[in-house]
Amino acid sequence: MDEILQVKNVSKEYGIRGFRTKVLENINLEVKRGEFIAIMGPSGAGKTTLLNLMSTLDNPSKGEILLDGIKITKTKNKDLSQIRRDKIGFIFQDYNLLDNMSLMDNIALPLALERVSSLEIEKRVLKMASIFGIEDHLKKYPCELSGGQKQRGSAARALIKNPSVVFADEPTGALDSRASSDLLQCLSEINTKEKSTIIMVTHDPLTASYAKEIYMLNDGKVSCRLSSDGNRKNFYGKIIDMLASVGGQV
Template identity: 55%
Template sequence: MKIVLETKKLRKEYGSKDAIFKAIDNIDLKVYGGEFLGIMGPSGAGKTTLLNMLSTIDKPTSGKIYYEGKDIGNMKNRELSVFRRNNIGFIFQDFNLLDSMSVEDNIALPLALSKVNAKEIRSKVEKLSSFFGLKNQTKKYPYQLSGGQKQRVAAARALITSPSIVFADEPTGALDSKSSQELLQCLSKMNEEFNTTIIMVTHDAFSASYCKRILFIKDGKIHTRIDKDSSRKEFFKRIIDLLGSMGGGVDELF
């Protein structure tokens, strides 16, 4: 399988010499094309810090990040911005939609910024709005939608540039259980049908059970990894058991 993202001795430190906090401590990681990778761990373990560095939002203190063999640490700011726009999709917990723009315009925004022709934009918006069950919502505005619909708009927007990787930071955190399940089914379908590589940070075992592989982070390091080799129900049980063994109980971790 093709490696789309790789890190070598990735570190992120905060503070001064007298009081250095290692948020991420020498993480080596390989992500393969078409993966649905989950990142879990207790609060303060470094999950979001790791995601921010992998998605180019933040820079490491030391170490390397490679996208398809290319060291992004050597990119200038403008080059990195273009790279991010063309290769990375984001789904945030709070949606990050523009209330002054319609659903279709929110989905189309990344392509519009890249000056893609209108016909191609319309075609892609139509395809993705249909895929995410938003065909009847495209003329509405975000404030007219439910939380689940907003997050599906965000997912469609993340996918419209056909990115190398989609990063999702607690995408179900603001959703009820029904909306969460609908979004996770969409992400899983997106992964399967479009072969989209997804990296998702979550504290929720149910959400994590939709992933194909999970990294558990503790004290800034990879504590363990598990692969899905059975049903989602069995995978969910393994996740719960592992979370319990890491902290003596799920409630203590979160």
């Protein structure tokens, strides 16, 4: 597998000269195509900042980031917009579905904006809906859906164009345990079957156990990395041990 994302000596600071706060310091990581990565760490460790940098929503103070071979840290804003449209999918904690559109139209929106034919749109929406178990809810509006159904719809929308990488920021943060499990099983399935690359920020060890690799951030640095052996129960135990070794706070 080749690298879909490379982060090289990336640092991020905020503030003005003399009053600057360093959030990330010399971060290095590589994500191969088809991997499922989780980023964990205590509050203030820089998890969301790192996600924003990797997904082109912010720029590092130092270092470079390559996405699918493109140096996004050297790319103009208008070209970054096209990269987001063509290569990136987003899953947010608060769903970001449009209330005045049906679930089917919400999922189809990225394809409709690209003027894909209606027959192709229907085919791809139905495929995504089947994977995420929401085929019976496509005619409903967001106000008629549960939180879990909304989030699975959001995930289906993020993946509808088969992006190079999907970024998920606390995707289970607003869900109960059953809805969280349903979503994560769907993401794990699509990662395995479709080789979709997923990078997820989470504070929850159970959520993180669905990933294949975990990067732990502490004080703006990568403090350790864990790899799954394919047994999620064993991996969950390793995550708990890791959290205990760093104080148990995420």
